[in-house]
Amino acid sequence: MVDQKIPKATAKRLPLYYRHLNSMQQQGKQRISSKELSDAVKVDSATIRKDFSYFGELGRKGYGYDIEHLIYVFRKVLDQDEIAHVALVGVGNLGTALLNYNFIKNNNTKIEIAFDTNDDKIGTTIGGVPIYSVNDLEKELSRTNINVAILTVPMHAAEEVTERLVETGIEGILNFTPARLSVPDDVRVRHIDLSVELQSLIYFLKNEQ
Structure with missing residues (x-):
């Protein structure tokens, strides 16, 4: 085609x-x-x-x-006939919002599994997505065919978690943290820094006026 x-x-x-x-x-x-x-x-x-x-x-x-x-x-x-399963690491406010929204409502992407360090969240589900301990990240991902992850962890944990994700075979990361991640050439990273995007929007609004 x-x-x-x-x-x-x-x-x-x-x-x-x-x-x-x-x-x-x-x-x-x-x-x-x-x-x-x-x-x-x-x-x-x-x-x-x-x-x-x-x-x-x-x-x-x-x-x-x-x-x-x-x-x-x-x-x-866009391969919309096949659902792409995604992992999410970091179930804070943003991660929780993403789980409740989940992308299956609008396209072919679905968050299948999530990880966090909070004992109150581990073992529960949000938006139908099970939450596991981040300590079990390698074990749980190894039993799936997931190759994309969303990163919503604190900035100080981003690099370590990224290294672990890459080691498990993750090929794409949507990074919501301010950290600029170091990954092999065959791993794709998309950075989404909401504060930077908002600042840019405000800047352009002021300068257009």
Whole structure:
């Protein structure tokens, strides 16, 4: 279906397109123009058309794009037919919120197992997800096929936990801590520092004014 390598920037936008298209389909909409999609997702229409061009001829001039077909294409590209199971380490306020939300409500990702050091939480479930002692991390992960983890531990524990995750075969880490993690080249890390993102937002708001 895809005859060339998709740029990273395009790949990052695909889930955004996919989520909005599903919303449009649920509202009974059957087709959409790049302009309409641009207004909805705040990505300029030229970029959208360029992104879509990596997947062949998806639309027709004067007609737009068939929403059902776009959803089919992006579902295959994003592997939405197969659920990706994820581990979460650190069941504090943020970790608890992620467990209660869980991603299965919106896409193909589900937090399957969680770890913490708090005895009051170990052995319980939150959002249907069982919580184990972080001391059992290697043992519990070894019996699963999980290769992605979410890190919501205190900053001082981030590096040690990351090393343990990598040793168990984790290949991708979504890092919510301020720590900049050192991992092998074959392990991918996405850093999400909420305080930095908020500060950046405030900065741009002030400077735009």
